[in-house]
Amino acid sequence: MKILRISPLCLRRSYASFKPAPKLSVSDLNESTLEAKYAVRGKIPIRADELRSKIKELNHGLPYDRIISANIGNPQQLDQKPLSWYRQTLSLVQYPTLIDKINKLDKNVRDALYPPDVVDRAKKLLKSTGSVGAYSHSQGDTLIRESVAEFIHQRDGYPSDPNNIFLTGGASAAVLYLIQVLSSGTKTGFLIPIPQYPLYTASISLNKAVPIGYYLDEANDWSTDPKLIRKLIKENKEKGVTPKCLVVINPGNPTGSILTEKDITEILEIAAEHGLVVIADEVYQENVFEGQFTSMKKVLAGLVEKDPQSYGNVQLASLHSTSKGVSGECGQRGGYIELVGFAKEVKEIIFKLASINLCPVVTGQILVELMVNHPKKGSPSYDLYNHEVSSIHKDLLERATLLYGSFQKMTDVECNKPRGAMYLFPKLNFTEDKYPKLFKKCEELNLTPDEFYCTELLEQTGICSVPGNGFGQVPGTYHLRTTFLPPGTEWIESWSNFHKDFISTFKQK
Amino acid sequence: MKILRISPLCLRRSYASFKPAPKLSVSDLNESTLEAKYAVRGKIPIRADELRSKIKELNHGLPYDRIISANIGNPQQLDQKPLSWYRQTLSLVQYPTLIDKINKLDKNVRDALYPPDVVDRAKKLLKSTGSVGAYSHSQGDTLIRESVAEFIHQRDGYPSDPNNIFLTGGASAAVLYLIQVLSSGTKTGFLIPIPQYPLYTASISLNKAVPIGYYLDEANDWSTDPKLIRKLIKENKEKGVTPKCLVVINPGNPTGSILTEKDITEILEIAAEHGLVVIADEVYQENVFEGQFTSMKKVLAGLVEKDPQSYGNVQLASLHSTSKGVSGECGQRGGYIELVGFAKEVKEIIFKLASINLCPVVTGQILVELMVNHPKKGSPSYDLYNHEVSSIHKDLLERATLLYGSFQKMTDVECNKPRGAMYLFPKLNFTEDKYPKLFKKCEELNLTPDEFYCTELLEQTGICSVPGNGFGQVPGTYHLRTTFLPPGTEWIESWSNFHKDFISTFKQK
Structure with a gap:
């Protein structure tokens, strides 16, 4: 039956009448x-x-x-088990029919399969998303963005606006968007810590911008040296490179260090003075063994409260993810950005980029909800969760x-x-x-x-x-x-x- | 307690001693x-x-x-219900503990919740992925890539190599990768149908390359005119723009047209002669009401079999997705690319880009498996699925x-x-x-x-x-x-x- 697979056009002649072109080699590809x-x-x-x-x-x-x-x-x-709270809820939102099916079971059997607060949350999420198989709003589901804003409010003691939250496919997608939007030519500089997580240098390369590495001080627990950053800004401006963004990874990857509030304040002062967008990669905020995590947003909100004239223009993008912490749900691709202080027109461009990618995976968005709005003491799932x-x-x-x-x-x-x-x-x-x-x-x-x-x-x-x-x-x-x-x-x-x-x-x- | 939130550095002075820089405006952003x-x-x-x-x-x-x-x-x-086969399996891979729990139920109760072939498939997928919360191989899970290759083999009658399959977060992610890799400067041309799906023009803009629109013939059911494409290649080369890639959307979006085998053959001839990478966006391959879908890969494989010298260098990237067809699982972000004829070194660069994004969402990968390897006649889930x-x-x-x-x-x-x-x-x-x-x-x-x-x-x-x-x-x-x-x-x-x-x-x- 092979003959059926050959098109009539081909049967008319044995060989094509053109000189075939060669295959692409790497030298034909995008250099970046x-x-x-x-x-x-x-x-x-x-x-x-x-x-x-x-x-x-x-x-x-x-x-x-x-x-x-x-x-x-x-x-x-490796061998970390997923949290039951996450997976129970996700299994119900994936298969909503199960909610009706288990409702027909004896209460004991039912509660052993799914605690009632899991069922309630699943219903609430289904009501908001419609179906996890539908594209959501490109910025992410509204209910979930509201939960994220409330989580940030509780964490920092300062309010957060759900309209400033963008749900993303892990923090990596967020970094790729932000660096793409900010790279306005081959003279755009990104201040990044060295050592850094190589997603930063990779994204900067892809956008043909300039990485400006600021060395962390290994002898002092990988701390950040504001003087060095100021020096690099000056030197790069003299060379014609415009530093436009400063990346902070806190807790540090790969260093494991934690920034002090004093360091954060000095970084924000530099950002305010030089108009640098601060990307605060805070995906390890739950992984703290010694000392205390302080969010960049909290310190910024405090500074703005005290001195709005000096700090009101600071633009901060802080990132969080469901891949790290105790969640460890890397393969599910959940995360968010909070944008603080950005002009409306700039947020619109970031929104457009998100739109071109349609929407972050909806189950990843749901994981963000489950992470930021987890069982509280007294709820049926609390003991196991805790x-x-x-x-x-x-x-x-x-x-x-x-x-x-x-x-x-x-x-x-x-x-x-x-x-x-x-x-x-x-x-x-x-x-x-x-x-x-x-x-x-x-x-x-x-x-x-x-x-x-x-x-x-x-x-x-x-x-x-x-x-x-x-x-x-x-x-x-x-x-x-x-x-x-x-x-x-x-x-x-x-x-x-x-x-x-x-x-x-x-x-x- | 507000005072606790203000850093010691701030307490020392009322106002910062610098002149704050302005916020970014859109003119500071990446023009593309x-x-x-x-x-x-x-x-x-x-x-x-x-x-x-x-x-x-x-x-x-x-x-x-x-x-x-x-x-x-x-x-x-809108109101399309997800396929039970998909959602049952996904609920089990999300919550593997449920497999043990339902095993303890009466057989009747159990089978009403989950048909045995669903349980088997979930176990098989869990064995291969480990956990849907773990990052997979950046190219996608091996078992699933094998299923995709087998699906293509069955569909076309020609073999497919799992190493040429890249699982992606929907077809959009695939388009963004491919156009990024191929855009080797502001003189790179992409031949795209007009009307087109605007992801193409958007990706080409983002990479500062040149869209070369070839009009589809509305008077003839939106058919493709190879003569016009040849003319555009010639004209653009004369202007110094190098056409490097030809995009085909079949079945057509937004046109709803279907390419004939003759059209596909002519397109491949042009690609062979001019060394154009063909991107075949075939995400609607299951949505056919009249006529028959023929894959670009099938026609190419036939041509290569008959005349390897002329067609052996053609490079084809064909795309499929779980968002369309009867799946309609847009929010779950599943899809794949099959790369045919690409040099190993070029595939390595595409792999690197996939690596920078870590991995496509694992549940989306699983949906690809469930789409390409669905219940067969005689299996417990078949009747409902059908x-x-x-x-x-x-x-x-x-x-x-x-x-x-x-x-x-x-x-x-x-x-x-x-x-x-x-x-x-x-x-x-x-x-x-x-x-x-x-x-x-x-x-x-x-x-x-x-x-x-x-x-x-x-x-x-x-x-x-x-x-x-x-x-x-x-x-x-x-x-x-x-x-x-x-x-x-x-x-x-x-x-x-x-x-x-x-x-x-x-x-x-």
Whole structure:
């Protein structure tokens, strides 16, 4: 029957009468897409995927039977269980018929399947969204934006306007919008912390703008130095680059640091003076072990209250996400931006971009609602919710402490104490005088010492981490980022053993 | 307690010591984001939102009590019910604990809640994804990509490679990636049909590339004219613009036309000769009322089989989505691209872009699986599935026919018979000699006649449609796009009445 598949036009002749053009090569593509780098899913994680496939083969010959994905904060890929409150509600909004079906069951059976507050919330959300299969308003469902505004109000003690909330497909989509809108030419500068989360440099590359890295102070718990920022603004203006935006990641990724209120105030003063939009990436606001998270919005609202003339023009975009915290619902793509102080016409352009993307996934929007408006004491779901949340917090702290402890014991590794987020960013104190063999090897392989270390760590132990150069580091220093999410202690032991061998192979005796 | 919120730094002084910078205005933003237009959610739909809010007020004073959203193909916002097969499975993958819980129920109760093939599929998907809350591979879950490849194989009779499948957040995300990657400067041309779906012009604007519109032939059922495309390629090359990609929307949006195999073959010949990447937007492949859908991939595979030398270099990206068809799951953001013929290095760049976005929403990926690998005859879910699918098809055909019939009766309206997709794109035969008052009014209001017509239609009847100029049309012609999704006949009657009044007001007697 093959002949049926050939069009009549083709049957008329054996060969086409034209000279075929060649395929595209990378040199035909958008240069900015070639330049963008994203190490978190870069060379080493891609190699980890290959090894993961290899492990499935019989007699794979590798000295391990699993890959430890410590390259990315993806808790549910490891063993973190989703919160029942989230998943119960989502299962009902996905299948509303079930609400009627369970209503016909005995009360005991029904309540064991779905606590009444879950059913109520699901109904309320269905009433607002209509169906999770319908496009929502491009800015996100109204009811959910109202809940987000109320959450911010409760958190900060200052009101928030639901019209300033944009629900987004995770915080990544928010960053991509904002950087796209603000990149008004190849002379637009974005001040970003170094080390940074590489989504920032990637988005800046894609928009052909200029990253201006401000180094965080490793010796002082990765703190932010306002003087340095001011200096960079001055220098870049002199070079013809206009700094237009300042990115703050708090709690820090990959550093795990937490900004003090004093630091935040100084950053906002710089923003007010230089008309910089502040992007406050606060997706780890629930992941705090030591110290206290203070939102950029809270500090700004306080400053505006006290001195509206000086601070009234500050434009702040703060981001939150359902992927981190105790939610860890990375694959569900929920998040929001709060825009403060932006002109109406500018918000309209951001809205247009959101419209071109139609709408953020509706179930992700619902997760935002469930995160910001969770069961309160006394409600049927509260005890289980509270128990699950506490266990996750406890677990994360234990794992962070354990991994931190073992880095402290490793030769020539220095690591700041984790305060927040999901990562450690230890320094590998490799210098050419102490590690001549290592530097020679790296030169041969055209790798930096951190790339080589992470590559070897992966090949020998199956642990996938990300070299510090994917995040940025002071030249001549070497780091790596690892999450502390993988369960158990066995992988940490195998890392320690690897490290011992590495040192004994490469360190000058 | 307010004092606690003010930082120590602020307490030291009453006023800041700097001159505050002004807020951003639109002139400070990325020019390309200002220029991008997206009429489907543009001025008229935004006005419809305002009216929708107004309707909620007591004594709103409007002559209608609901807005008819005919501007966007959003079936579940109207009254299309989701397929039980989709939603049952999604509810289980969202809440896997339910699988254990229902296992403890009596078989009768259990099977009434969840047919066994739903439970099996949910388990299989959970095994592959781990959790819908975990980031997946950036290209999408492997099992699901295998199902997509098998679906394409069955559909076309030619094999498909799962490594060439990229799962995406709806087809929109796919279009945005592809146009971004291919836009290698301000002289890159994209051949797009006119009328087109405005996502294309919007993406091309955002990437500062050049749209090259090829008019579809309205007098011949909106067919494609290969001669015209060849002429445009020649002219644009002479002007220094390099056509790099040719977009085909089949079944057509907004036109509802279907490409013949002969047309597709000619398009592929042009692509082979000029090295154009073909983007085949085939999201309406299931929405066919008359004639038959033939995929671009099938025709290409046939040509390559017969004449690999001429056609072996053709690069095709074909798109599909869970938002349209009988699925209509717009808010869930599922879709895929099949890449055929692309160099490995080019696919790597597309993969990198996907990585920067982390992963398409996992529940949307699962919907793709459920769409391409649905219950087969004999399986427990088949009868209900088949019944629901047939009803939706029947319903859509009825609504299309009804609306088409009423356009045929309207004075000075011409409409091609709908063959596929979800839209009608009638022509408003308004000419200055017959409608002098209309053209005078439009000049006063700085609106085109189609914009004015759609605005009046909305204000007077609550029906939200999109003017033809949002999609492109031959200069001096006026159209509008409407979906035929809204239920009932009452809205169609009110449109007919509005039209009569409009004609009697504006047409020269």
